[in-house]
Amino acid sequence: MLNVEGYVIMLMDVTTRTEEEKEKEKLINALSIPILKVWSNTIALPLIGEFDIVYFDLLISAVLEECSSNQIEFVLLN
Template identity: 85%
Template sequence: MPMDVTTRAEEEKLINALSTPILKVWSNTIALPLISEFDIVRFDLLICAVLEECSSNQIEFVLLN
């Protein structure tokens, strides 16, 4: 049975969110726990997520762990 396109897109969005967790530490600071290896696709997702978080929430500092 073919998977619903909406369901597939939602699953991909969830997987991407889980692969790049962003933790809010303080009102202007986030932390990124870098787990496992990064390929170019995962790195692109990380950069996009961080930039979106910084611009939408006035984040000034990003801690990498």
């Protein structure tokens, strides 16, 4: 028979865990929407896989953010 002599309690900081999950989500989104810089004012956006409304929203957000932050004028869709 096993005698229990004590307990081990592990606490994880919820804030750290939430931040780590947000970073993972950002990385996944960045990898799932490849944006390639072609010239100083042009990016290429390869369209791969199936599209649903969630992916399309992520795609549009990523492209608009890239265009506004890097003064992109042209987006090539392939």
